[in-house]
Amino acid sequence: MSTEDAARPVIPATMQAMVLDKPGTPLRLMALPVPMPGPQEVLVKITACGVCRTDLHVIDGELPHPKLPLVPGHEIVGTVVRTGEQVGSRKIGDVVGIPWMGYTCGTFRYCRRQQENLCEYALFTGYTLDGGYAEYTVAYEKYCFPLATQYAGPEGAPLLCAGLIGYRSYAMKGPELLDAAIIFAPAGELVPAALQSVDKGPIACCGRNGLSAV
Numbered sequence: 001m002s003t004e005d006a007a008r009p010v011i012p013a014t015m016q017a018m019v020l021d022k023p024g025t026p027l028r029l030m031a032l033p034v035p036m037p038g039p040q041e042v043l044v045k046i047t048a049c050g051v052c053r054t055d056l057h058v059i060d061g062e063l064p065h066p067k068l069p070l071v072p073g074h075e076i077v078g079t080v081v082r083t084g085e086q087v088g089s090r091k092i093g094d095v096v097g098i099p100w101m102g103y104t105c106g107t108f109r110y111c112r113r114q115q116e117n118l119c120e121y122a123l124f125t126g127y128t129l130d131g132g133y134a135e136y137t138v139a140y141e142k143y144c145f146p147l148a149t150q151y152a153g154p155e156g157a158p159l160l161c162a163g164l165i166g167y168r169s170y171a172m173k174g175p176e177l178l179d180a181a182i183i184f185a186p187a188g189e190l191v192p193a194a195l196q197s198v199d200k201g202p203i204a205c206c207g208r209n210g211l212s213a214v
């Protein structure tokens with residue numbers, strides 16, 4: 001056995017996965033084959049996967065035309081264990097996060113305008129692609145984001161949807177100080193951060209469990 005072979009992760013033939021057979025029914029634990037990555041995909045051994053409200057919408061049948069049967073879950077943290085032959089930017093051992101958006105065409109109008117979230121041909125993790133309620137998943141290289149070591153576990157998973165949406169909103173707001181800030185998380189240390197981000201005479205609204213304080 002070469003040194004390179006010895007360093008290569010051992011990948012089993014099958015994995016445990018939670019599967020949605022039909023919307024409105026409970027997920028079922030079953031053994032599935034570990035998927036093979038396509039040319040532009042990586043195989044990721046999953047460390048953690050968060051639960052987002054959108055997962056519940058999919059499971060309850062409130063989003064149309066999911067892939068069925070489906071492995072839900074789109075807040076995925078894991079480690080790359082195999083790469084497709086055209087993969088260039090990810091390698092075995094990389095810690096990555098996999099979000100809701102799993103594929104875009106990269107060709108037509110919205111993708112060309114940097115509005116790939118509107119791509120007509122988009123595919124979504126845990127909805128039209130299998131997701132993260134399993135031991136392994138495949139994902140397109142372009143939609144695997146490198147993660148810092150401190151986010152390599154369960155604490156990193158919510159960043160792949162809730163965190164990503166929050167950051168995008170923050171990035172789109174411009175550099176100016178805010179007129180108001182809304183805190184959704186029940187974490188007191190966010191209050192000073194919110195107050196530093198607002199202009200004079202600010203409103204910092206703490207919304208939690210149906211209560212709001214200003």
Ligand SMILES: [Zn+2]
Binds near residue numbers: 052054074161
């Ligand atoms: Zn989500």
Ligand SMILES: [Zn+2]
Binds near residue numbers: 107109119121122
């Ligand atoms: Zn597109």
